[in-house]
Amino acid sequence: MKRPNKPVSRTEPRVQKSPTPRGLEVVPASADRWRDLELLFGENGACGGCWCMTWRLKRSEFDKQKGAGNKKAFKRLVESGRPPGVIAYIDGRPAGWCAVAPREQYSVLGRSRTLAPVDDQPVWSISCFFIVREFRGQGVTRPLLEAAANFAKAQGAKITEGYPHDLGENKLPPPFVWTGLLSTFAQAGFSEAARRSSKRPIMRKNL
Secondary structure, three states, rough: OOOOOOOOOOOOOOOOOOOOOOOOOEEEOOOHHHHHHHHHOOOOOOOOOOOOOOOOOOOHHHHHOOOOOHHHHHHHOOOOOOOOEEEEEEEEEEEEEEEEEEEEHOHHHHHOOOOOOOOOOOOOEEEEEEEEEHHOEEEEEEEHHHHHHHHHHHOOOOOOEEOOOOOOOOOOOHHHOOEEEEHHHHHHOOOOEEOOOOEEEEEEEEE
8 A cells, every 4th residue: 555645844825715706606517518618618629629638648649639539529528427527607607617537537647757646545636627718817716626526525536636736926827727726726625645846736635
């Protein structure tokens, strides 16, 4: 049995609560919401033809089916009967997405040294966020994260984890921080479980 990596001692991120937008609702991305996901992701499939398949495929396979192929693969996931994430609405309009699934479904994680398993406990991974441009900066990410953790719990998960960026005082455009920010995970009650890279901690929450 592997022992958890000892978390690196460092200053805890400042937790600053963001107000939840009025009219916000977050629900599982079930098959009947496919049209809303199409509208949410748009022609670019959220970013660069990804359609939230980056974590699930080998790089060569991802590049080969980028765009239409990834869209078909993602649609099959959505229509499989087990939602691959949650979708946020604001006043009935699709506003944001968060991917969550058992860690073993994300093959890229299995090949990552930085994000290798902390231990041998079964975990659900919160792997990706996408917020429509007009709703960015309005506090949508944290409710998405919390809803994703609750969804995982409802499916029987005992632990959920994410792989956010620790930018410190630096900033990056939203498309480059699609795994979320450390501060957001801290707000949602996640704690650092391992850090093999200065800017990429593994954050966990017991459910």
